[in-house]
Amino acid sequence: MAAKAQRTPRRTDALSKERIIEAATEILDTDGENALTLRVLTTRLNTGYGAIYHHVANKSDVLAAATDEVIARVMTGVVIDAPPREALRAVALGLFDAIDAHPWVGAQLSREPWRPALLEIYESIGRLLDALHVPERALFDAAGALVNYVLGVAGQNAANARALAHGEADRSVFLATAAAHWSQLDPDKYPFVHKAATQLREHDDREQFLAGVDIFLAGIATLR
C-alpha cells in the first residue's frame, strides 16, 4: 500500500447538509439520542469537525433539520381528503407512529418548538379543525390544545425510549416493573394509581393515544 499522503486527499463524494442529516438520522435511530455526538458523526462521515461545521450551524441545527425532515415526510404522506374527523385522527396517528419510530423527534419537538416542524403540524391540524367547523374564535385554542396533547405524548415516548435504550431489557419487562411498583403503593394513599396498575401493564400506547385524541375531538365538538 502506498504511504498515506500527509493530508488525506479531498473527498470526491461531496459532503452536504443532506448527507450530514442522513447520517445523523441513522445514528439517532439505531443508537438513540445521546449516541449522536460530533465525534461519532465525523467518524461515520469520514471527515472532520470543520467540514461538518461548514455545512451546519451547530448540533441543534442538525437535530432540528433531521426532525423537520421526519415531520415533513409524515405531513405530506397523510391522506387529507378523508372527512375532517378521520383526517385528524390519521394525522395524529401518523405523528404518533413517526415519533414511535424516531423517539428523538419527540424530545426535539418539545425542546425547540419554534422550528419549522411544529409549524407544519399546527397548520395541518388547524386547517382540519377549521374544516370541522370549529368556530373561528375557538380555533386557536383548540389547535393549541390538540398540538400540546400530541407533544406531551411525544415527550413521554422519547423518555421511555431513552429509558429502554440502556438496560431495562424490553418494553414488556419495563411496563411490568412499573406496574408492579404502582400496585405496591399504599391503596389508601394512592387509590387511583394502585387500581390503574393493571391497566398500565396491559395497555397499548397507540390505542391510548387515539383514545385521548377522541376525547379531545369530542370536547371540540361541543364548541360549535
Add this chain to the structure above:
Amino acid sequence: MAAKAQRTPRRTDALSKERIIEAATEILDTDGENALTLRVLTTRLNTGYGAIYHHVANKSDVLAAATDEVIARVMTGVVIDAPPREALRAVALGLFDAIDAHPWVGAQLSREPWRPALLEIYESIGRLLDALHVPERALFDAAGALVNYVLGVAGQNAANARALAHGEADRSVFLATAAAHWSQLDPDKYPFVHKAATQLREHDDREQFLAGVDIFLAGIATLR
C-alpha cells in the same frame, strides 16, 4: 485572622440533601436550567464534589428531587373539596402556575416521567376524574390524556423560558417576533397559521391553557 488550616475544618452547618436541593432550586429559578452545573453548586454551597455526591446520586437526582418538591407543594396546596370539575381546573391551574414560575420543572417532567412527581399528578387527576363519574374503563385513558396535555404545555413553557433566558428581550417582544414571522408566511401555503398570527401575539398562555382543559373536560363528559 488565624491562618487557614491545611484543610478546611469540617463544616458545622451540616450539608444535607435538602440543603443541596434548596440551593439547586434557587440557581434554577434565578439563572435557568443550564446554569445548574455541579461547579456552580459547589461554589454556592462552599463545598466540593465529594460532599455533594455523598448526599446525592447524580445531577439528575438533584433535578428530580427538586421537581418532586415543587410538585408536592402544588398538589398539597390545592383545594380539593370543591366540586370535582372545579377541583380539576384548580389542580391544572396550580400545575400551570408552578411550571410557569419554575419552567425547568416542565422539562424535567417530560424527561423522567417515572419519578414520584408525575405519580402525584396522576393520582390527583385520576381521583378527581373518578369523582366526576367517568366510567371505570375510560378512567385510565382519560387521566392519561389530561396528564399528557399538561405535560405538553409544560414542555412548551420550559422551551419558551429557555429561549427567553438568553437574548430575546422579554416575552412580548418574543411573541411579536414570532407572530410577525407567522404573518409573513404565504397565506396560500399556510392559511391557518397565517390567520392565527394575530391571536398568537395577543393570546394569554394561562387562559389558553385553561381553554384546553375545558375542551378536555367537555370531551370527558361525553364518555359517561
Add this chain to the structure above:
DNA sequence: GACTCGTTGGATCGTCGCTCCAATACGCTA
C-alpha cells in the same frame, strides 16, 4: 498555467459530569 476561494480535516480549547481518595472531626464505647 496561475490564481481564487469554497471545502476539508484535525489540533486544540474550555467546560461538563463524575470518580476517587486522603484528610478530617463527630459521636460512641470503655
Add this chain to the structure above:
DNA sequence: TAGCGTATTGGAGCGACGATCCAACGAGTC
C-alpha cells in the same frame, strides 16, 4: 477522659463533550 471507627468532606484529575480556528487542498475560472 481517652481512644477509635466511621460518616462526611474537599478537590485533583479523568474522559467526553461541543465548538473554534486555521493550514492545506483542489475544482473551477480566466
